[in-house]
Amino acid sequence: ETALSKGNNCLDAAKACNLNDTCKKFRSAYITPCTSSTSNEICNKRKCHKALRQFFDKVPPKHSYGMLFCSCRDIACTERRRQTIVPVCSYEDKEKPNCLNLQDSCKTNYICRSRLADFFTNCQPESRSNYADCLLAYSGLIGTVMTPNYIDSNSLSVAPWCDCSNSGNDLEECRKFLNFFQNNTCLKNAIQAFGNGTDVNVW
């Protein structure tokens, strides 16, 4: 039996997207550059990122979040959810940089800098953040060097493509940064609320 043999919420969201002209158009507009290999690379990452940003800018959240934040009960579903952003092109890289170095390169780009700031503002677990603002800020990072994705099939834990090895004296700061992605109760609750269809009025 293949990985995606049973129906699931992520599959339903993909179906709904392809039946909607706008979602269908912008979905293939990023699948194309994100899956086209160039002479010496797996894809043109810059073009893939740009098309992903357009997808989340132009497609109504009902459809874009539907595919990114769908709720899952089995691996077929979570694997499909993980594939939404075509991670082999948009996410993974040959090497995993240190998160603080990645943060520095994010800060040299104005889109990445402002979207990362939005994420840290709007997904603060302590300050009763608004779920819709948090999801918007999180999805806004997709298509920047800070592109996050689900890190495994069993949880809603997410992270950008980086780790905290070689942090030296900044290990604590690095862990704090990475933890804001991986163990963020505000973000997890926001994703869950969307996936369960609760808090519907917000979207």
Next chain:
Amino acid sequence: KGRRGQKGKNRGCVLTEIHLNVTDLDLGYETKEELIFRYCSGSCDASETTYDKILKNLTKKKKLVNDKVRQQACCRPTAYDDDLSFLDDNLVYHILKKHSAKKCGCV
């Protein structure tokens, strides 16, 4: 799902759509994803040109016996719909281009 679009008998060439599974297309993909397939159907009687008349007349007179000529315009896509992408059962993405009509014409 699977419902056929309206198909009037004496309507001209029009765009019609049908909701299908990607597997219904028989292109060899294994996936659960779906699509709207749009196609052109209808007659092109109304759009007869002098060219079509001449062809008919010449065929009648058996002046074109050795040639395969079409005496009437065909209802065909004149523009195609946007690309369609989907994830297959093995988590591989595919893109279909020029798979579905956007505009129809008697050509």
